[in-house]
Structure formats: structure tokens, C-alpha cells
Amino acid sequence: MGLLTRANRGATLAALCALALALPARALETDQYYAWLRPLADSSDALNAKINFELAAALDEINSANGGRAASCRDALEAIHDRYTLFIFQKIELWAQRTAVLNRIPATQAEELEYRKNWIYGGVAWYDLGRTVPPSPTIEIAGVRLGTDKISHFFSEGHYYLDWFDGARARGLSHDEAVEFAVRRGIAIETTVLGGVISGVISPADLEANYQGLSWYIDLCEGEQPLLERTDAGWKLREPFDLRPYVSPEWDESYLPNVVLDGRWKHVKPAILSHCPELDDPAVRARRAAYAARDEHTYTEKILDSMVTAGELRNPLDYGVERLCAAAAMQAARTDPANGSSRQ
Amino acid sequence: MPGRACAAINAPRKAFYRGDRLAFAARARFAHVVVAAALIAAATSASRAQEPASAPLTDQERLAAIDRELRRETEREHQLFGLARARVSYPQLASVGLGMLIGERSKAYDCTIQCEVDGWLASVEAGVGGAVWSLGPAYLIGELGDNKYFLSRRYMGYSVRGSVMRTWGDTPYRPDREWHAGVEGQFTVVSLNLTLGIYRRIGEHGHGEPWLFSGGIGWGF
Numbered sequence: 001m002g003l004l005t006r007a008n009r010g011a012t013l014a015a016l017c018a019l020a021l022a023l024p025a026r027a028l029e030t031d032q033y034y035a036w037l038r039p040l041a042d043s044s045d046a047l048n049a050k051i052n053f054e055l056a057a058a059l060d061e062i063n064s065a066n067g068g069r070a071a072s073c074r075d076a077l078e079a080i081h082d083r084y085t086l087f088i089f090q091k092i093e094l095w096a097q098r099t100a101v102l103n104r105i106p107a108t109q110a111e112e113l114e115y116r117k118n119w120i121y122g123g124v125a126w127y128d129l130g131r132t133v134p135p136s137p138t139i140e141i142a143g144v145r146l147g148t149d150k151i152s153h154f155f156s157e158g159h160y161y162l163d164w165f166d167g168a169r170a171r172g173l174s175h176d177e178a179v180e181f182a183v184r185r186g187i188a189i190e191t192t193v194l195g196g197v198i199s200g201v202i203s204p205a206d207l208e209a210n211y212q213g214l215s216w217y218i219d220l221c222e223g224e225q226p227l228l229e230r231t232d233a234g235w236k237l238r239e240p241f242d243l244r245p246y247v248s249p250e251w252d253e254s255y256l257p258n259v260v261l262d263g264r265w266k267h268v269k270p271a272i273l274s275h276c277p278e279l280d281d282p283a284v285r286a287r288r289a290a291y292a293a294r295d296e297h298t299y300t301e302k303i304l305d306s307m308v309t310a311g312e313l314r315n316p317l318d319y320g321v322e323r324l325c326a327a328a329a330m331q332a333a334r335t336d337p338a339n340g341s342s343r344q
Numbered sequence: 345m346p347g348r349a350c351a352a353i354n355a356p357r358k359a360f361y362r363g364d365r366l367a368f369a370a371r372a373r374f375a376h377v378v379v380a381a382a383l384i385a386a387a388t389s390a391s392r393a394q395e396p397a398s399a400p401l402t403d404q405e406r407l408a409a410i411d412r413e414l415r416r417e418t419e420r421e422h423q424l425f426g427l428a429r430a431r432v433s434y435p436q437l438a439s440v441g442l443g444m445l446i447g448e449r450s451k452a453y454d455c456t457i458q459c460e461v462d463g464w465l466a467s468v469e470a471g472v473g474g475a476v477w478s479l480g481p482a483y484l485i486g487e488l489g490d491n492k493y494f495l496s497r498r499y500m501g502y503s504v505r506g507s508v509m510r511t512w513g514d515t516p517y518r519p520d521r522e523w524h525a526g527v528e529g530q531f532t533v534v535s536l537n538l539t540l541g542i543y544r545r546i547g548e549h550g551h552g553e554p555w556l557f558s559g560g561i562g563w564g565f
Contacts, residue, residue, distance in 0.1 A: 088500040
């Protein structure tokens with residue numbers, strides 16, 4: 001299929017070894033198109049409150065033994081990581097799908113069942129993993145609509161990135177080189193095993209959340225002023241956690257689209273095309289304009305772009321709603337010139 | 345007011361007759377909230393008559409409310425769930441089983457959609473080559489869906505259980521009608537169930553190798 005024409009053997013081997021462990025967050029997909037026309041209040045305060053609630057519990061746990069004096073910063077980091085993650089399904093996401101403190105789409109259990117039928121992956125084959133595991137709902141953080149799976153990616157796969165980063169540092173790579181190594185390994189796993197084999201979906205948005213998770217984990221114990229500091233009372237955070245600076249429009253999968261492999265694409269493409277009329281909705285247009293205004297070429301995007309240019313990855317933008325709708329409108333215009341209003 | 349309260353009560357019933365039991369459950373809860381709110385409002389309306397309209401929550405009050413809810417979510421309560429599994433295994437060959445999971449879940453929400461349950465699983469399983477009775481701790485992420493007790497979806501779970509097995513019929517490599525006791529572990533991901541166990545023959549009437557290794561693959565938990 002030419003998806004990844006130059007296989008990174010080391011990364012592929014690592015991917016196979018990590019397969020069972022890394023499956024978790026990738027098992028869950030999400031659909032921000034579904035939420036386009038639905039109002040949704042911001043949940044930043046509530047999500048931050050939960051994350052800080054768990055952070056406090058993790059540090060209490062670490063500090064309960066001898067005031068945390070025997071624990072290293074890494075021990076504290078691991079205790080924090082354990083508060084959010086599990087195996088296959090992540091604790092923080094299980095919470096996000098159920099709690100009353102977050103505003104989310106779908107909001108109720110009845111809506112949840114309707115979402116499972118009508119989300120963009122709802123029409124895939126019966127044996128597809130996407131039908132077997134429940135989709136992640138959409139929440140809004142700092143003006144960005146994102147699937148709750150991104151929180152899992154931040155804490156879970158961000159931690160995998162940290163392990164790869166640490167391994168690279170131990171082998172003598174510089175900080176920047178180690179970051180690039182970790183990100184590239186994450187991309188390689190996404191494009192080969194996780195996206196290429198298991199889910200059939202390669203998600204640049206997930207990769208963005210992974211990278212931001214890595215940034216946060218690194219900042220916990222490294223740098224001139226690590227976020228974790230040892231005090232007489234034990235380990236504590238210099239300031240409360242705030243997810244907002246880490247979130248960008250790239251976390252919205254309807255804005256930075258997924259590459260969907262052929263087997264799934266025939267089902268997913270019509271579902272995305274069904275949202276074409278909604279592109280003219282004022283709320284949708286305003287949101288996408290706001291995204292565009294704050295959009296930056298992120299670290300992960302730069303690497304993905306280089307892979308697209310090198311022919312190692314299909315261009316995610318080819319799977320985006322704008323291009324698909326424009327192509328569909330052009331095709332319709334060619335078929336029926338009298339109906340030829342084409343968008344963009 | 346009474347008319348509105350009746351309408352609120354009837355709404356979930358109508359939903360139920362439309363066959364949408366989940367909507368029924370959700371609306372029933374909503375209706376109860378509406379009715380409760382109406383009663384509270386009626387009871388306090390006299391005293392409120394002289395008070396100014398309540399102001400929206402300040403940020404501090406809102407964060408305090410979030411914090412209260414987060415603490416409430418950590419409270420747990422017990423619930424009984426039904427489980428089933430079917431598998432191909434040795435020495436039972438083809439078998440089906442039923443189980444009861446008595447577990448703790450968050451008090452803040454039920455298991456209609458995804459929840460995690462931590463508790464004890466008791467099960468009985470009968471197959472072509474024997475039967476197994478098991479009891480042990482289990483952890484499961486699943487959901488009831490539109491069932492009231494039966495966990496219709498099992499996303500991930502594991503258990504380690506003490507088990508007693510009775511073999512019968514044409515069990516390959518084993519004499520039948522033997523009793524064994526042992527430990528069996530099981531792991532389930534998206535309903536794919538894997539089991540592994542080790543047993544030792546109990547009783548005096550057996551002959552041959554006393555240890556028995558079991559394993560299987562199937563559906564359920």
C-alpha cells in the first residue's frame with residue numbers, strides 16, 4: 001500500500017514487543033465530526049481539577065513513607081503515572097466517560113448508544129476493533145474539541161515516549177536528539193503496528209497528545225526548575241497542573257484528520273462526506289477559523305510532513321473534510337453542471 | 345405543578361413502551377430529579393419569596409462543587425453482576441460457564457456504560473470433558489448495556505481463582521471421574537478470553553500423573 005515504504009526495523013521490532021502494552025489507548029477512537037453541531041461547554045476547570053486531585057493523591061502516597069525522603073523524583077513521577085493509567089483502558093479515560101463534572105458529547109447513556117451507531121467508524125465491518133470497543137466522547141478544553149482518548153494518550157503513551165527518551169539519553173544522545181528519537185519511534189509504531197495493523201487508523205492528533213505528554217513528563221523532573229520539587233513536607237508540584245497550554249487545535253481529529261487505511265476507508269469516507277453541509281454552519285466555520293488563527297506547525301507535524309514528502313506516509317490532509325467535500329463537489333459539478341456549486 | 349410532575353413521571357414510561365429501555369432508565373432518573381426539584385422548590389418557595397434571586401455560582405463555588413463531586417466519585421458500593429463464558433479448553437474440551445461477580449464500583453454512576461468492578465468472582469462451568477467450580481478475586485471493565493444484571497460487554501478483565509475440577513467423559517490423556525484442585529488464571533480483552541491453570545489430583549483413586557495443566561480460549565469472562 002506504500003504507507004510506509006522505508007520500514008524502520010528497530011522501531012518495528014520495538015513496536016511488536018510493545019504491542020500488547022501500547023494497544024490500550026489506540027484501541028479507542030473518537031469522532032469530533034459527530035459533535036460539530038452540538039453545543040458543548042468548556043471543561044478545562046473540571047478536567048484540571050480531576051488531574052490535580054489524582055496528582056495530590058499520588059504525592060500523598062509517595063510522601064506517606066518517611067516524608068518522601070526515600071523516593072526519587074522518578075519514583076514520584078511513576079506514582080503519578082500510575083494514577084491515570086491501567087492496562088488496555090486508562091483510568092483517566094474511564095473516568096472521563098462517566099463523570100458528571102465534564103461536559104461531553106454524548107452526554108447521556110441514551111446518547112452514548114446513539115453515538116455508537118452513528119459515529120464515523122460505526123459502519124465498519126463487524127470484526128473491526130472499532131466496533132468492539134466504545135468510542136471516546138468529545139470534550140472541549142481551552143476552545144479545542146478533543147476526544148477523551150487524548151487524555152489517555154497524554155498520560156499513557158506520553159510515558160512510553162519518556163521511556164524511549166530516557167533510553168536514548170542513556171545511550172548518550174542529547175536532549176533534543178532523544179526527544180526526536182522518542183517521537184520518531186512513536187510515529188513508527190503508530191504507522192506500522194498500531195495504525196497499520198491493529199486499528200487501520202493513523203492518528204496525527206494522537207501523536208500530538210503523546211508528544212505533549214512527553215514534554216510534561218520531562219518537565220516533571222528535568223530542567224532548571226522541575227515541576228516536582230522536594231520540600232520538608234515531601235514531594236510537591238510547584239504549581240497546579242493545567243492541561244490548557246498543552247492542548248492545540250491539532251488534538252481535534254476533525255481538524256487534523258486521521259489517515260484511514262483502505263479496508264476502513266470505504267466505510268469512513270461516506271460518513272465524513274455526510275458532514276459536508278455542516279461546513280457552512282456558522283458555529284463550525286467560527287470554530288475552524290479560530291483553530292486556523294492559533295494553528296502552529298508543531299514538532300510532530302514537522303516530522304510527519306517530512307515523511308509525507310519522502311513518500312513514507314500518506315498525507316493526512318487528503319483525508320480531511322475540506323478536501324473530501326471539495327472533491328465531491330467538483331465531481332458532482334462534472335456529473336451535473338447545473339448543480340455545480342463547488343466549495344473552496 | 346401536579347400536572348407537570350405527572351408529565352415528568354409519565355415521560356419515562358412512554359420511553360419504555362417505545363422499547364428504549366436505556367432511555368427509559370435515563371429519563372426515569374431525570375424525572376425523579378425534576379420531581380424532587382419541584383418538591384424542594386415548592387417547599388422553600390415561601391421562605392424564598394422575600395429573598396433576591398440566587399446569583400450564579402462564583403468560580404470558587406463552582407470549583408468547590410467539582411471537588412465535592414470528585415470526592416463523591418471515590419465512594420464505592422457493592423453490586424452483583426452476572427457473567428458467562430464459552431470456550432474450548434483442555435481438559436474440558438467445549439464448555440460453557442456462568443459466574444457471579446460481586447464487586448465494588450463507584451457510587452457516583454452505575455455500569456450501564458463502561459465501569460470498572462473490583463471484587464470476587466464465583467463461577468461454574470461444564471463441558472464435554474468435565475466441570476469446574478471456581479472462586480477468586482477479579483477485576484473487570486465492562487458494561488451492562490440494556491441488561492440489569494448481566495455484563496453484556498467485557499472490555500478487559502482478569503482473575504485468579506481457586507478451582508476444583510471433576511473430569512468425565514472422553515478426556516484425552518486423562519482417566520475420567522477424577523477430582524482435581526488447583527489455581528486458574530484468566531484474562532479477557534474485548535471478550536476474547538484466555539485461561540491457564542494448574543491442578544493436582546485429589547482423592548485416592550486416581551492413577552498416573554497427579555498434575556494437570558489446563559488452558560483454553562473462548563468468549564466471555
